[in-house]
Amino acid sequence: MNIITKFTLSSQPGLDVLHLLTQALAREKFAALLPRRTLDEYIARCFSKAALIAETNSMSNQWLVVYADDNPAGYARITSKGKRPQVLEGKQAVRIADFGILSSYTDLAVSNSLFEKCMAVCQPYEGIWINEYTANPLINFFESKGFIRQPDVLPLGELPLASVCLTA
Numbered sequence: 124m125n126i127i128t129k130f131t132l133s134s135q136p137g138l139d140v141l142h143l144l145t146q147a148l149a150r151e152k153f154a155a156l157l158p159r160r161t162l163d164e165y166i167a168r169c170f171s172k173a174a175l176i177a178e179t180n181s182m183s184n185q186w187l188v189v190y191a192d193d194n195p196a197g198y199a200r201i202t203s204k205g206k207r208p209q210v211l212e213g214k215q216a217v218r219i220a221d222f223g224i225l226s227s228y229t230d231l232a233v234s235n236s237l238f239e240k241c242m243a244v245c246q247p248y249e250g251i252w253i254n255e256y257t258a259n260p261l262i263n264f265f266e267s268k269g270f271i272r273q274p275d276v277l278p279l280g281e282l283p284l285a286s287v288c289l290t291a
Contacts, residue, residue: 128240133179145170148223189237197224216250
């Protein structure tokens with residue numbers, strides 16, 4: 124399998140890929156945890172074309188997409204936005220947000236490619252944090268890569284779910 128992770132810009136092809144991935148991954152992650160209406164409203168608010176245009180044009184964000192055999196398989200957003208854990212207060216820190224791989228891509232090399240590109244982008248910073256819902260199966264993956272759970276309880280964006288904060 125040919126796997127490559129690339130930056131995505133606010134171009135029509137880039138937006139089309141992000142639109143597909145963000146909506147599909149939100150449904151995969153949260154369909155069993157949220158009422159359908161709540162999930163639909165969340166997707167419409169956060170992952171509409173207009174919202175994605177605004178977010179891809181924001182200087183606070185960098186978007187990465189991993190491709191497997193030229194098919195979009197997952198994405199991550201690296202951002203300076205969001206409440207940071209106390210251990211990173213006063214430090215130059217960045218957050219890996221929305222990291223996800225479609226369930227049809229189970230090859231660990233896909234997750235590793237996206238993660239390694241994220242870490243390369245985050246390297247100049249003093250700290251990195253990830254804030255995810257507690258049932259996210261990727262938490263073990265992040266911990267295996269050296270991320271450590273923090274006692275902080277940070278809001279999970281707009282979703283009414285419990286979260287866990289990890290730092291590296």
